[in-house]
Amino acid sequence: MATISPSAPPQGLALFRAALPPGTGDAPTADRLCALGAALHLARAEQLAPAPQEDRLVWIAGGAAKLISPHGHGPEGPVPGGQVLAFHFAGDLVSVLRQSARELQGGDFRLVALEPCDLVIFPADSFLDCAQGDPAVLRSVLSRSLQALHRSRTRMMQMGHKSAAARIADFLVSMAERLADCTAGPCAFALPMSRRDIGDSLGLTIETVSRQLTELREAGLVATEGRSRIALADVAALARIAGRQVEQPKN
Amino acid sequence: MATISPSAPPQGLALFRAALPPGTGDAPTADRLCALGAALHLARAEQLAPAPQEDRLVWIAGGAAKLISPHGHGPEGPVPGGQVLAFHFAGDLVSVLRQSARELQGGDFRLVALEPCDLVIFPADSFLDCAQGDPAVLRSVLSRSLQALHRSRTRMMQMGHKSAAARIADFLVSMAERLADCTAGPCAFALPMSRRDIGDSLGLTIETVSRQLTELREAGLVATEGRSRIALADVAALARIAGRQVEQPKN
DNA sequence: CGCAGTCTTGAGACAGATCAACTCACGTGG
DNA sequence: CCACGTGAGTTGATCTGTCTCAAGACTGCG
Numbered sequence: 001m002a003t004i005s006p007s008a009p010p011q012g013l014a015l016f017r018a019a020l021p022p023g024t025g026d027a028p029t030a031d032r033l034c035a036l037g038a039a040l041h042l043a044r045a046e047q048l049a050p051a052p053q054e055d056r057l058v059w060i061a062g063g064a065a066k067l068i069s070p071h072g073h074g075p076e077g078p079v080p081g082g083q084v085l086a087f088h089f090a091g092d093l094v095s096v097l098r099q100s101a102r103e104l105q106g107g108d109f110r111l112v113a114l115e116p117c118d119l120v121i122f123p124a125d126s127f128l129d130c131a132q133g134d135p136a137v138l139r140s141v142l143s144r145s146l147q148a149l150h151r152s153r154t155r156m157m158q159m160g161h162k163s164a165a166a167r168i169a170d171f172l173v174s175m176a177e178r179l180a181d182c183t184a185g186p187c188a189f190a191l192p193m194s195r196r197d198i199g200d201s202l203g204l205t206i207e208t209v210s211r212q213l214t215e216l217r218e219a220g221l222v223a224t225e226g227r228s229r230i231a232l233a234d235v236a237a238l239a240r241i242a243g244r245q246v247e248q249p250k251n
Numbered sequence: 252m253a254t255i256s257p258s259a260p261p262q263g264l265a266l267f268r269a270a271l272p273p274g275t276g277d278a279p280t281a282d283r284l285c286a287l288g289a290a291l292h293l294a295r296a297e298q299l300a301p302a303p304q305e306d307r308l309v310w311i312a313g314g315a316a317k318l319i320s321p322h323g324h325g326p327e328g329p330v331p332g333g334q335v336l337a338f339h340f341a342g343d344l345v346s347v348l349r350q351s352a353r354e355l356q357g358g359d360f361r362l363v364a365l366e367p368c369d370l371v372i373f374p375a376d377s378f379l380d381c382a383q384g385d386p387a388v389l390r391s392v393l394s395r396s397l398q399a400l401h402r403s404r405t406r407m408m409q410m411g412h413k414s415a416a417a418r419i420a421d422f423l424v425s426m427a428e429r430l431a432d433c434t435a436g437p438c439a440f441a442l443p444m445s446r447r448d449i450g451d452s453l454g455l456t457i458e459t460v461s462r463q464l465t466e467l468r469e470a471g472l473v474a475t476e477g478r479s480r481i482a483l484a485d486v487a488a489l490a491r492i493a494g495r496q497v498e499q500p501k502n
Numbered sequence: 503c504g505c506a507g508t509c510t511t512g513a514g515a516c517a518g519a520t521c522a523a524c525t526c527a528c529g530t531g532g
Numbered sequence: 533c534c535a536c537g538t539g540a541g542t543t544g545a546t547c548t549g550t551c552t553c554a555a556g557a558c559t560g561c562g
Contacts, residue, residue, distance in 0.1 A: 503562100504562090505561090506559105506561085506562100507558105507560095507561100508557100508558080508560095509556105509557080509558070509559085510557070510558085511554105511555085511556075511557090512553105512554085512555080512556095513552105513553090513554085514552085514553085514554105515550105515551085515553095516549105516550090516551080516552095517548105517549095517550085517551090518547105519547080519549090520545100520546085520547075521544105521545085521546080521547095522544085522545085522546105523542105523543085523544085523545105524542080524543075524544095525540100525541080525542070525543090526539105526540085526542085527538105527540075527541085528537105528538095528539095529536105529537095529538090530535105530536085530537085530538100531534105531535095531537105532534090
């Protein structure tokens with residue numbers, strides 16, 4: 001489990017600064033923000049040491065990670081790797097609330113690297129204190145959060161009552177968007193997560209994930225190569241299976 | 252469908268001001284914020300006219316409402332009342348993003364009153380512009396959003412793989428917290444939403460909801476009276492069924 | 503090259519959906 | 533005030549999709 005190095009390898013922070021909202025990137029606030037951030041590199045499968053006392057904002061400079069809840073879920077959650085809540089990729093800002101929060105009790109979240117990963121870690125309190133000096137930054141963070149909430153809600157709605165096929169299709173479309181920046185037509189990319197991770201994030205077993213992929217393969221909609229490469233023949237068709245279609249209101 | 256009255260009945264706004272973060276309630280910023288808010292009353296089953304062009308922040312001064320996605324969900328979502336995304340009660344601040352957002356396509360959300368309901372509606376842009384003058388307000392909104400996101404994620408995780416019994420128990424515990432401010436022991440309250448709404452929000456059919464309630468009734472954990480009154484004998488026991496317990500790891 | 507872990511495939515079990523009556527609460531009008 | 537009707541809620545029988553358990557096949561690492 002990695003610990004935070006205060007002597008930050010500079011590239012993560014430089015990238016972070018470049019990603020700040022335009023017009024603030026070179027303001028003095030940006031300097032102060034960067035001073036708060038600690039850069040950290042995680043190797044594959046390594047996890048960010050949880051912070052018991054403080055909320056954190058983690059910016060992903062590069063790589064891919066999963067946000068998990070180690071305690072599984074149900075009465076008997078035999079989830080070995082921990083329940084997967086979300087996947088995050090380069091450019092994402094992840095908020096990792098401290099576990100104590102009497103909140104819903106699952107609340108012990110950890111970030112685990114799916115592949116070598118560069119992070120910039122901010123204590124949420126100091127970050128926000130500092131960002132108060134530059135409301136544009138605060139607002140940008142808020143706007144990201146509202147969008148994340150919106151996405152999470154939409155996803156939740158879908159999770160509620162969707163077939164395995166729809167969930168897998170939705171997952172693939174979502175990955176195509178985020179990993180290959182592709183929303184229609186064909187595309188190919190490498191999935192950084194295992195079948196187990198996929199299943200855990202969708203509420204399915206690995207067997208079901210595998211079976212659904214086989215069906216899509218037989219339908220000619222996807223092709224796989226090795227364990228992680230995947231090619232989607234028609235993202236729009238998958239979106240349709242996912243129940244995502246921009247359905248023309250038929251009234 | 253209700254339209255917004257600029258001539259605001261003052262009580263909603265007065266309540267809103269009282270709910271602002273301490274120390275800001277009487278700052279000039281508060282005046283400006285209130286000037287932006289439009290108060291609105293919704294009758295039962297009435298819905299907030301959707302705003303096509305702007306994001307909104309809606310503060311619920313009193314009553315109860317559901318946030319729905321009218322287009323159902325799957326390929327053939329015959330959900331008559333619309334898919335329920337979340338329930339909201341007095342004191343909640345709800346963000347209703349404009350539908351266009353090319354975001355996940357379900358994104359046409361509406362707020363529908365479950366019972367007579369007092370709202371204060373803010374255009375998100377102006378609200379945030381104004382709140383930039385008082386970072387404490389902005390930060391308070393951000394903090395609420397991060398918590399809402401956290402809750403939504405935790406919920407999502409649970410929804411993924413939980414039995415019907417666990418979902419119903421979780422729902423009841425959550426309602427006890429929010430409607431009766433009760434986290435343990437016995438409590439009673441009125442559920443403002445129908446069985447259909449409950450089912451839609453949990454991804455279950457009304458039949459399953461009914462059956463699960465019957466089982467809990469037979470187990471002596473809940474008692475019902477009429478259509479909406481419900482009494483929970485032991486919230487902690489329900490939390491255990493919901494898989495919410497602070498489970499002792501047994502390895 | 504061989505081993506360990508990941509992925510795939512198959513057969514049977516079970517939870518929840520679906521279809522179909524039936525009952526009851528609650529608002530309406532006599 | 534009570535009878536009535538409508539829609540909400542309950543209960544039952546059956547059916548389907550996904551989980552579970554159990555082998556087997558492949559990937560990719562040491």
